[in-house]
Amino acid sequence: MYLLIVFLPLLGSSVAGFxxxxxxxxxxxxLTTTCVSFSSILSLIAFYEVAPGASACYxxxxxxxxxxxxxxxxxxLFDSPTVVMLIVVTSISSLVHLYSISYMSEDPHSPRxxxxxxxxxxxxxMLVTGDNSLQLFLGWExxxxxxxxxxxxxxxxxxxxxxxxxxxxxxxxxxxxxxxGISGRFTLFQTVDFSTIFARASAPRNSWISCNMRFNAxxxxxxxxxxxxxxxxxxxxxxxxxxxxxxxxxxxxxxxxAATMVTAGVFMIARCSPLFEYPPTALIVITSxxxxxxxxxxxxxxxxxDLKRVIAYSTCSQLGYMIFxxxxxxxxxxxxxxxxxxxxxxxxxxxxxxxxxAMSDEQDMRKMGGLASSFPLTYAMMLIGSxxxxxxxxxxxxxxxxVILELAYTKYTISGNFAFWLGSISVLFTSYxxxxxxxxxxxxxxxxFGRDISRCHDAxxxxxxxSILLALGSLFVGYLAKYLNQSSYPNFWANSPLVLPKxxxxxxxxxxxxxxxxxxxxxxxxxxAFVAYNVNPVADQFQRAFQTSTFCNRLYSFFNKxxxxxxxxxxxxxxxxxxxxxxxxxxxxxxxxxEILGPYGxxxxxxxxxxxxxxxxxxxxxxYAFAMLLGSTLFVTFSRMWDSLSSWVDNRxxxxxxxxxFYTKSSQE
Amino acid sequence: xxxxxxxxYGPNFFPITGSSKTFSSVPLIRPEAEYPxxxxxxKERVRILYRRALKDxxxxxxxxxxxxxxxxxxxxKFNANQDVEDVDRIDKLIAHGEAEYDKWRxxxxxxxxxxxxxxxFCRNPTPPAGIEIxxxxxxxxNP
Numbered sequence: 001m002y003l004l005i006v007f008l009p010l011l012g013s014s015v016a017g018f019x020x021x022x023x024x025x026x027x028x029x030x031l032t033t034t035c036v037s038f039s040s041i042l043s044l045i046a047f048y049e050v051a052p053g054a055s056a057c058y059x060x061x062x063x064x065x066x067x068x069x070x071x072x073x074x075x076x077l078f079d080s081p082t083v084v085m086l087i088v089v090t091s092i093s094s095l096v097h098l099y100s101i102s103y104m105s106e107d108p109h110s111p112r113x114x115x116x117x118x119x120x121x122x123x124x125x126m127l128v129t130g131d132n133s134l135q136l137f138l139g140w141e142x143x144x145x146x147x148x149x150x151x152x153x154x155x156x157x158x159x160x161x162x163x164x165x166x167x168x169x170x171x172x173x174x175x176x177x178x179x180x181g182i183s184g185r186f187t188l189f190q191t192v193d194f195s196t197i198f199a200r201a202s203a204p205r206n207s208w209i210s211c212n213m214r215f216n217a218x219x220x221x222x223x224x225x226x227x228x229x230x231x232x233x234x235x236x237x238x239x240x241x242x243x244x245x246x247x248x249x250x251x252x253x254x255x256x257x258a259a260t261m262v263t264a265g266v267f268m269i270a271r272c273s274p275l276f277e278y279p280p281t282a283l284i285v286i287t288s289x290x291x292x293x294x295x296x297x298x299x300x301x302x303x304x305x306d307l308k309r310v311i312a313y314s315t316c317s318q319l320g321y322m323i324f325x326x327x328x329x330x331x332x333x334x335x336x337x338x339x340x341x342x343x344x345x346x347x348x349x350x351x352x353x354x355x356x357x358a359m360s361d362e363q364d365m366r367k368m369g370g371l372a373s374s375f376p377l378t379y380a381m382m383l384i385g386s387x388x389x390x391x392x393x394x395x396x397x398x399x400x401x402x403v404i405l406e407l408a409y410t411k412y413t414i415s416g417n418f419a420f421w422l423g424s425i426s427v428l429f430t431s432y433x434x435x436x437x438x439x440x441x442x443x444x445x446x447x448x449f450g451r452d453i454s455r456c457h458d459a460x461x462x463x464x465x466x467s468i469l470l471a472l473g474s475l476f477v478g479y480l481a482k483y484l485n486q487s488s489y490p491n492f493w494a495n496s497p498l499v500l501p502k503x504x505x506x507x508x509x510x511x512x513x514x515x516x517x518x519x520x521x522x523x524x525x526x527x528x529a530f531v532a533y534n535v536n537p538v539a540d541q542f543q544r545a546f547q548t549s550t551f552c553n554r555l556y557s558f559f560n561k562x563x564x565x566x567x568x569x570x571x572x573x574x575x576x577x578x579x580x581x582x583x584x585x586x587x588x589x590x591x592x593x594x595e596i597l598g599p600y601g602x603x604x605x606x607x608x609x610x611x612x613x614x615x616x617x618x619x620x621x622x623x624y625a626f627a628m629l630l631g632s633t634l635f636v637t638f639s640r641m642w643d644s645l646s647s648w649v650d651n652r653x654x655x656x657x658x659x660x661x662f663y664t665k666s667s668q669e
Numbered sequence: 670x671x672x673x674x675x676x677x678y679g680p681n682f683f684p685i686t687g688s689s690k691t692f693s694s695v696p697l698i699r700p701e702a703e704y705p706x707x708x709x710x711x712k713e714r715v716r717i718l719y720r721r722a723l724k725d726x727x728x729x730x731x732x733x734x735x736x737x738x739x740x741x742x743x744x745x746k747f748n749a750n751q752d753v754e755d756v757d758r759i760d761k762l763i764a765h766g767e768a769e770y771d772k773w774r775x776x777x778x779x780x781x782x783x784x785x786x787x788x789x790f791c792r793n794p795t796p797p798a799g800i801e802i803x804x805x806x807x808x809x810x811n812p
Contacts, residue, residue, distance in 0.1 A: 108793060108802045157791045305777055306788075361782050361789045366731045440731065447731060536731075547729050547739075547773055557776045 013118035020111025028111035095466035120146035174231015181224030222282035233265030250353030258345035290324030298429035331497030337400035343473035370446030396478030431528025
């Protein structure tokens with residue numbers, strides 16, 4: 001049963017991929033949706049057995065790599081974090097599959113789309129169920145591949161090609177940290193198996209001193225793993241791929257960028273919590289990265305005009321929350337927020353997809369408005385998702401988001417306080433852009449074209465049902481699963497996210513935080529909603545300021561253009577790397593090795609040498625006389641003085657001088 | 670810009686004297702024909718600038734009541750200079766207007782989805798003639 005959870009989506013993907021032409025659009029969609037739905041049902045059963053039943057499952061199937069000391073096997077580990085992730089991934093994926101049946105019905109390449117969605121749903125469980133780093137890395141790369149294939153789905157669009165390549169390459173930059181991290185773990189622990197590594201995580205004391213600073217090996221490994229998580233989970237520095245990935249169809253955004261791929265980084269940190277607990281430096285770096293990301297993404301989202309980009313930046317911001325929750329050693333709360341976030345973010349994306357689908361693929365919010373009466377169901381779904389996102393009391397988001405902020409404050413460290421204040425300001429901006437989205441799309445008088453309004457309709461049943469189920473999740477999952485947060489159910493998580501006693505603050509944070517700090521998130525949310533109401537439908541002074549004040553205009557450009565991260569990275573890094581990749585590694589090394597060392601290169605070199613050597617025959621007697629004089633002088637000198645010169649002269653240098661003389665430009669040229 | 674910003678024949682052009690500095694392949698243009706030609710070119714520049722500025726106003730002013738007010742202000746700015754006759758002054762005013770437009774231009778302008786740069790451009794383009802897309806292979810008889 002456990003293996004079916006992982007391999008049923010692979011079955012659906014393979015059949016839809018190879019035989020989709022014969023199954024047709026409907027057949028492929030029904031097959032893949034059925035496989036993923038069964039996987040989702042089985043994951044619920046697995047959750048019941050593993051988590052409340054306190055019966056983790058370890059499956060070792062077959063050896064994979066067995067080479068003396070290096071031993072990796074095909075093994076599957078089903079413990080509490082794994083089954084929570086499996087429920088999230090498979091349930092969201094099955095709802096997205098169902099949604100895509102209707103959303104992609106008019107697309108001629110629908111079977112390929114369903115195949116790619118199922119491939120993603122296969123690799124993500126491979127990632128979360130792996131019992132060793134290598135299998136996790138396999139799943140890691142697989143979800144990266146799946147994201148490339150899905151973003152690249154409409155491959156005739158140049159922007160989609162660019163976005164998919166960017167996603168792949170930025171993830172590769174993160175993998176450039178993850179792979180050395182895995183190698184470092186192997187170097188330190190002589191194994192890639194999680195259980196062995198985590199059992200010995202406290203042992204290593206390797207360190208070295210450079211520039212009067214001590215670097216611990218375990219800190220370095222954790223920071224390398226963090227770089228991997230930064231790339232995958234769109235944290236600051238490697239977040240640029242996430243908004244561009246909105247080039248893919250909306251179900252892709254809901255699946256990858258809400259629930260599945262971007263959470264891989266958070267899961268990896270939670271899985272490796274026994275490693276991360278020991279180096280305090282790494283935890284501070286994680287907290288700072290997460291807090292900065294949540295602030296950056298929230299400020300960028302407030303001035304975006306594309307519906308999907310606003311939600312994409314919201315995802316980045318919430319991932320920042322999850323990462324800094326891990327940084328303050330509350331991995332269980334982070335995974336809980338991951339689960340809650342998956343529901344309301346997928347709901348937001350699917351609702352946005354309904355709007356876009358109904359408005360003839362219009363995505364700009366400036367050309368929407370007044371749609372609440374046209375799409376009452378979609379509006380209700382969007383409202384539920386938005387309220388849950390901003391942490392409206394007693395909805396799903398409230399139970400995890402406010403707890404994270406409370407924990408950050410009661411950590412009573414500089415990094416914790418930094419994270420608390422940046423997170424709280426992000427709450428204000430989150431509320432602002434959520435309500436801005438609602439106002440511009442549904443509530444203000446319409447700004448859209450007549451042709452779109454006349455043809456618009458609410459979501460059909462196959463698109464409405466997933467939205468309704470996700471709305472129920474956005475309303476109730478937080479309350480029903482809030483015991484995932486609490487330390488009163490320690491058997492739920494068992495030892496999976498390990499928290500050292502010195503870092504454990506979950507139990508007392510509720511009482512250690514002053515009441516005003518608990519009210520700050522709700523106050524900021526209300527303020528953000530109030531400002532959004534005044535700015536967008538009512539007051540116009542802010543909009544006028546963007547057109548009259550240079551400072552406001554530049555501020556608008558700064559936030560709208562994502563803090564100019566793309567421009568700076570492109571101008572200072574990407575161009576030079578691309579030039580290196582083409583001129584050096586491709587032209588000079590890959591192609592050049594064959595051209596210079598191959599038949600063409602050899603024939604060209606010898607032809608050139610022959611031309612240069614033939615120039616020695618100048619035809620002038622005084623040239624020949626000079627050559628003879630020079631040669632005889634050198635001969636006499638060296639033969640007489642060889643005894644004293646032999647220790648100073650290297651015979652090889654004479655060869656180099658002779659060869660280099662053929663390449664120097666002659667005066668005649 | 671669609672229009673060259675400087676007089677194409679250069680400052681050393683003397684059509685009356687037939688100086689050697691003129692291009693021998695370019696026909697001489699009488700000064701009284703030059704003024705209407707310049708004014709026509711300026712009218713086109715103004716028309717293009719006004720259309721672009723109006724579309725850019727819509728990028729900023731999302732709500733209709735704000736757009737109507739801003740569009741009226743824009744029109745008044747253009748109408749304030751409609752009686753200027755001096756062609757050199759008109760050129761300077763147009764250059765100033767274009768600079769103002771560049772300065773306050775919206776960084777994220779609205780583009781129609783199916784236009785170049787839009788979100789739907791080149792998505793599933795029409796296949797070449799003779800290629801038929803089959804949605805349900807083997808079930809063509811059962812629509």
